[in-house]
Amino acid sequence: MGDETTAGDSSRQRSMLRRPFLGAVGACSGLGIASALGLSRTDSVRATQDDDEETDWEAEADERIEEHRTTDLEVRVVDRNGDPIDGADVDITMSEHEYGFGTAVNAGTLLEETEPGDEYHEHIPELFNKAVLENQHKWRFFEDDQDLADEATEWILEQDLELRGHTCLWASVDSAAVPEDVVSAMGREWDEGDVTDPEEDPDHVLERATEHLETIMEHYGDDITEWDVVNEAVNEPGFIRTIDGVNRGFEGPTLAEWYQRAAEIGDEYDVGVDVNDYNVLVGPNQGTREFYQDQIEFLREEGVDLDGIGLQCHFSEGNTLDSEQVMDGIDLYADYDADVRITEFDTEGGSWDDNEKADYLHMFLKTVFSHPATTDFVMWGFWDGRHWYDDAPLFYEDWEPKPGYDAYTNLVFDEWWTDEDGQTDSGVYETQAFHGEYELSASYEDESASTTTTITGEDETIELELDNEAGEDSIPGFGVGAALAGLAGLAGYAWLRDGDAETA
Structure with a gap:
């Protein structure tokens, strides 16, 4: 488990600041950077590969890349009692490739x-x-x-x-x-x-x-x-x-x-x-x-x-x-x-x-x-x-x-860059990450925690602890937004449970 701290390491901060265009790239995944920058000297960067069909070589290469350059990443978010927090916001930000x-x-x-x-x-x-x-x-x-x-x-x-x-x-x-x-x-x-x-x-x-x-x-x-x-x-x-x-x-x-x-x-x-x-x-x-x-x-x-x-x-x-x-x-x-x-x-x-x-x-x-x-x-x-x-x-x-x-x-x-966010399901957020250095963060209500870690060839499980309580009304499989959206239909949920519901 990584240290529950903010990313304070100076070299990591330099790495994070290297590529200011990365945020735009991640937000526009699938769009060419050339079009975002308005390249004008040529009409198309991939002129011979404009259709959606990958050649056999490329499909095979992508399979090898998934096998050898990515790892299954699991982020677990728990409260101070070690109980999973459902619907916590998770942010996974890659800062550096392992590959040179x-x-x-x-x-x-x-x-x-x-x-x-x-x-x-x-x-x-x-x-x-x-x-x-x-x-x-x-x-x-x-x-x-x-x-x-x-x-x-x-x-x-x-x-x-x-x-x-x-x-x-x-x-x-x-x-x-x-x-x-x-x-x-x-x-x-x-x-x-x-x-x-x-x-x-x-x-x-x-x-x-x-x-x-x-x-x-x-x-x-x-x-x-x-x-x-x-x-x-x-x-x-x-x-x-x-x-x-x-x-x-x-x-x-x-x-x-x-x-x-x-x-x-x-x-x-x-x-x-x-x-x-x-x-x-x-x-x-x-x-x-x-x-x-x-x-x-x-x-x-x-x-x-x-x-x-x-x-x-x-x-x-x-x-x-x-x-x-x-x-x-x-x-x-x-x-x-x-x-x-x-x-x-x-x-x-x-x-x-x-x-x-x-x-x-x-x-x-x-x-x-x-x-x-x-x-x-x-x-x-x-x-x-x-x-x-x-x-x-x-x-x-x-x-x-x-x-x-x-x-x-x-x-x-x-x-080949992993930069994504989402919410935990029963306290867990899962994704596939390219090997490299990362900042991981999680938040729920007013509490948050973050850590830096290096993801390599082995499957990784990172746990982040927040200084609050998951509460008995945490609904497995539902994020906070989903739980609120369906609140009217679930009005009797807390009443049917033993004891009083707690607020996370």
Whole structure:
């Protein structure tokens, strides 16, 4: 039973204040947010699904969502004597999803190019409960400007968002993720970083990389929920090839040692260790999928218990999947006893229009959410003004919502959001609730009580006690309004009972 108190926790209050449009969404359940906001750039967000018939994939996904993402909730309202109160008003207000819905955040845009109170600052905590820094936790960026990384980290945590760590190590020289001295020690030329006369030095790469992995994980401690320890070990194996001299860098001994060390630090701070790579779901690219599974199995054989398996999911028109293919692809990674996370979703380029991209977002997000192995869905940016391909899922550069905005919010904050009220029947109010954080309240006459609770996979029974008495004239099965409406027909009810009737 939850504490009988008002919601006074500051982080919960921030969560409740994140999404001011939720009340309107709940009141207009079934209406698109786009129409409520007057979207004008496109005529219809779900142009290909205007009729009332769900496709087979969607009906199947909805069944899985009901099974894996909802819980039967029973709210019992009793008086100070523990007797049930019939007709008590009950309010169930969801404040946060258990599932992670996130976005990449650019530290420079956040702190140097925009201002507090503008759209970039406001939409991040309104639309998401999880974030990842696009660049500033990457090795070279972190060493070049740790203050910026720390300030962006602090801002995200102040918004009560979970924060992914991306990434301890990433051997992508062309993405400017590797310090110049390490690039040189890898034997690589890099004109942009003025590395023109490299000298290969595997020991230097090993020493610097190991030191940095330990430094950044210990620096942030439990501020981070999970780290991509070595990003793209399949597609960017440069560190391991330099140190171990092996072609299949995703199976190099040093990779296992780094993950073992990361797991030790992670255990100290209760931080997860993840793998993360691209072309491991999209496509489908069967060869890359097999290599990724080889990496996961190699690490497991080396005693590494992975906490998460990241699937990047940068989609273009030519590498999309249907719902069945998405399920089959996730199934490949579902039996490794680790959370499966969509870490870098977007839909960019090509000839498909924004309505088609929104439809794809709807299908992909619903399918992913329906798979019980997944725990997170993170976009790689949400606004065209700060996106690596200038083509983010939710907003145009002028901040007008895209069709994808409606597709996303209709699912996350409407279809999968529990916000309802009603009256107890014989002291009980029952409903089905999506997993997440809630404020529950009950009132009867002049008394009320409330509590906050987290609803997860098990059936939940919450009891709220009011400081009054149910009374002998409480009529099981009738709310207060119903009892009053039928009072004339029930005039003899109290007289027929033994003893005098009491007023609740």
